[in-house]
Amino acid sequence: MEDVQEVDACVVAEGRRLLATAFETATAGDGLAGSGMAGAELLRRVRRRTRRQRRARALVPAGAVAALGGAAALAVTLTATVASAPSAFAAVSAAAAKTSAESFRVTMHGTSNELGSTSHWEVTGEFAPSRGVGEEAVNSGKITVLYVGKHIYQNVQNIPGAGKPWDEFKIWPMTATEIATSPQFGGEQAADPGVLLSLLKSAGTVIDEGPASGLGWTGTKYGFTVATPKDTQVATGTVDVDGKGQVRRLLETFTVAVGRGRHFTFTEDVTFSGFNIPVTVTVPPAGQVSVFNGYVLSPYGGF
Amino acid sequence: MRPDLEESFAAFVRARGEHHLRVAVLLTGSATEAEDLVQTSLVKLYRAWPRLDVSSSSPDAYLRKIIVNTRRSWWRARWRQESPIASVPDRPDPVEGGGDPADRQAVGSLVRAALAGLPRQQRAVLVLRYLEDLAEAEVASLLGCSVGSVKTHAHRGLRALRGSLGDLDEFAVNETAAPDGEKG
Numbered sequence: 001m002e003d004v005q006e007v008d009a010c011v012v013a014e015g016r017r018l019l020a021t022a023f024e025t026a027t028a029g030d031g032l033a034g035s036g037m038a039g040a041e042l043l044r045r046v047r048r049r050t051r052r053q054r055r056a057r058a059l060v061p062a063g064a065v066a067a068l069g070g071a072a073a074l075a076v077t078l079t080a081t082v083a084s085a086p087s088a089f090a091a092v093s094a095a096a097a098k099t100s101a102e103s104f105r106v107t108m109h110g111t112s113n114e115l116g117s118t119s120h121w122e123v124t125g126e127f128a129p130s131r132g133v134g135e136e137a138v139n140s141g142k143i144t145v146l147y148v149g150k151h152i153y154q155n156v157q158n159i160p161g162a163g164k165p166w167d168e169f170k171i172w173p174m175t176a177t178e179i180a181t182s183p184q185f186g187g188e189q190a191a192d193p194g195v196l197l198s199l200l201k202s203a204g205t206v207i208d209e210g211p212a213s214g215l216g217w218t219g220t221k222y223g224f225t226v227a228t229p230k231d232t233q234v235a236t237g238t239v240d241v242d243g244k245g246q247v248r249r250l251l252e253t254f255t256v257a258v259g260r261g262r263h264f265t266f267t268e269d270v271t272f273s274g275f276n277i278p279v280t281v282t283v284p285p286a287g288q289v290s291v292f293n294g295y296v297l298s299p300y301g302g303f
Numbered sequence: 304m305r306p307d308l309e310e311s312f313a314a315f316v317r318a319r320g321e322h323h324l325r326v327a328v329l330l331t332g333s334a335t336e337a338e339d340l341v342q343t344s345l346v347k348l349y350r351a352w353p354r355l356d357v358s359s360s361s362p363d364a365y366l367r368k369i370i371v372n373t374r375r376s377w378w379r380a381r382w383r384q385e386s387p388i389a390s391v392p393d394r395p396d397p398v399e400g401g402g403d404p405a406d407r408q409a410v411g412s413l414v415r416a417a418l419a420g421l422p423r424q425q426r427a428v429l430v431l432r433y434l435e436d437l438a439e440a441e442v443a444s445l446l447g448c449s450v451g452s453v454k455t456h457a458h459r460g461l462r463a464l465r466g467s468l469g470d471l472d473e474f475a476v477n478e479t480a481a482p483d484g485e486k487g
Contacts, residue, residue: 012433015461018414019329019434025411026328038321043313046345167444172354273411290444292365 046217067124088206092222092239096200099247103128105274106136111267128279129194136191145190146281147171152190153284166175166289193270196250199226209238214249217242247272304353312352315362316345323366329430329466330374332419344369367435371427417467424448425460432457 108123125136127147134147146153154167203224212221219242226235236253250270255263304312320341327337347369348362355365418426424446431442432453443450 011461011465015429015464016433018410018464019429020408021411022329022414022418023325023411023434025408026325026334026415038324039319042320042324042341042345043316045342046316046349049342049346051350170354172351277413 088208088222089203091220091241091245092203092206092224093201095239095241095245095247096197098245099272099275100129100194100197101247102130102275103277103279104272105277107271107273108191108193110191110267113265113267123191125193126274126277126279127193129197131279133279133281134192134194135279138191146283147190147192147279148283153289154190155284164288164290166284168289170289193250193272196252196268196270197233197247199252200224200247200250202226211241212248214240214242217244217248219243219248246275304349308353312349319363319366320345323363323370326430326435327370328426329418329434330370332415332426332451340370340374347373352353367431371431375447413468414464417464420467421460421463424452425456425463428453428456429460431465433461436476 051111090174104125107125110121110123113118121139122138123138125134125145127134127136132147132149133147136145137143139143144155150171152169152171154169155165203226205223205225207223209221209223212219219240222241223241224237224239234255235252236255237250239251240249242248248271250268250272252268252270254266256270323344324337324341327341328334331340344366348366351365351425355362418429421429428442429445431437431445432439435446439450439453442453446453448456
């Protein structure tokens with residue numbers, strides 16, 4: 001990279017004028033920007049999208065389990081004609097609860113796909129959800145995320161000279177409904193595996209798919225589906241539960257309708273190991289932290 | 304959401320929605336993508352609205368961060384294929400009988416096309432630094448890069464923008480007075 005240098009003031013002034021002209025004459029989509037009605041139209045469209053999400057939360061089927069954090073139960077529909085075997089649902093729900101109560105090491109491999117274009121990400125970390133602590137590295141440390149009680153600390157790219165390296169936000173506890181109806185993790189953002197475990201407790205369909213095994217463990221594989229009404233968002237997958245009732249692997253695919261007839265698919269392949277390892281997370285020194293007062297961040301997917 | 308919070312959110316979108324939409328057009332280089340980006344970001348803001356302390360935190364700054372982060376994750380997920388144009392398109396013919404407004408529209412169109420031809424990070428730095436008037440440190444924080452990188456992208460971006468636009472004299476854009484507190 002060439003030597004950093006200040007930009008000539010005249011060049012800056014010209015640049016500002018050009019950008020201002022581009023801004024003032026900009027139109028968007030259906031000629032929205034510049035119409036004088038853009039703000040009102042944006043509001044109308046945002047309200048329509050949020051109303052769809054509120055309708056998804058309105059139904060409370062019998063047997064739905066309250067999501068992590070004690071918030072409203074997930075709105076789910078049974079998507080299979082075969083009802084879930086009570087033992088399969090109970091086994092998966094219990095495994096999610098037991099795993100969340102322990103500490104563990106986790107590796108998450110994610111893939112997103114749209115029209116054949118694929119991208120990948122990887123998260124490694126250690127978590128103790130019951131104590132509200134965790135630490136993870138996203139994409140080989142390009143982002144480091146710390147979870148400490150009600151706060152998230154993000155360090156993007158660990159770049160020296162970027163001012164304070166850490167951003168602090170309050171955690172916005174996600175209900176299972178919000179998990180199921182929110183855009184999914186698709187890049188370098190916070191990814192708390194506890195959020196994915198909590199979704200299991202609200203699965204609408206769970207089926208025993210037979211034996212499963214891994215290095216040093218044997219157990220059972222279950223298939224599951226979580227869907228919102230009108231299938232605006234569907235999560236399907238399998239979960240491997242070992243003989244001790246712990247989740248060993250969680251493979252979930254989220255299909256999200258993103259408008260204009262398009263769909264976006266996310267897949268998360270999560271493996272759990274090292275149960276009951278000691279997990280210690282150190283809060284960064286205050287002098288290295290920019291506190292975003294009044295701002296919140298969800299623990300899975302960021303904003 | 305409580306009615307007073309609904310109204311405060313609605314008032315914010317009515318007052319500031321178009322501004323962020325226009326900025327998004329420059330950031331993305333695509334009118335349609337800008338609409339998608341701002342709408343998605345506003346939905347995220349709506350969900351967070353009851354939890355925000357708007358008396359101590361600017362909704363504009365928070366929305367800006369959401370927009371930049373959302374766009375970055377879309378780009379990394381290849382959801383939005385960015386295809387920078389290889390060259391600035393032919394200049395539009397002056398509107399028959401058009402005066403200054405048409406010339407201004409033409410210049411604006413050229414600048415947006417030139418912006419779209421810049422690398423993503425240069426484009427973002429130019430828009431955030433010289434249109435949104437953010438300080439270098441704030442731009443660095445938003446984009447997840449160093450202040451030095453912001454300076455470099457700004458320098459290269461302005462040079463590339465000017466080079467793409469060439470001679471604009473034929474459009475005889477009325478020069479406006481330099482803004483107060485012009486920053487270097």
